[in-house]
Each structure stands twice: as structure tokens, then as C-alpha cells.
Amino acid sequence: MFASLNSSHRVTLRLGFVTLLGVPLTVVVFGAVIVGMVVMLGAGVQSDLKVRRILRARLVEEDREERERAVDQSQQDLFPESHGEVSDTRAD
16 A cells, blocks of 8 residues: 555655665665565574573583482492401301
8 A cells, every 4th residue: 555655756865875866765665674674684693593502501501410410319339348348148
């Protein structure tokens, strides 16, 4: 609807290094939308990579802590050391 209502409107577009005369308003608006999408995509990817890097570091740290705590404290020696004593467990 915007494009059909403003198809006859022309604007001067000054980009700093070049000036474009008689550019249709719809082209300017749609171009601005596309440029905005590209900028947000770049910002989103950068933010996503930063979050992933933080999460990966946190996962490595948690894994290291888990491995340190994973020692089973309920384990018992099958043959406890008797400090040189020999005991005879046979019932005669």
C-alpha cells in the first residue's frame, strides 16, 4: 500500500560522498529496511557468538569441577593392607 501511494514521490538522497537526485521514495524506504536487516543480522551474529563463547567456557569449567567431585568416596579396598601381619582366616 505504501509503495502504491508514494510511487510518484521522488527525493534527493545525499549519502555524504555522492548525491542521488530523483530517487523514488519507495526505493529509499525499502533500501533502509534492507540495510537495517543486514545491520541487525551482523549484531545478532556477533552477540550470539559472544554468548556461545561464554557458555562454552562455563561448560568446560563445570565439567572440570564435576570431574574433581566425581571421586567415589564409598569405594573400599578389596584386600585391605595389614601392615605386614598375616592372618589365618581358616577355621580348623
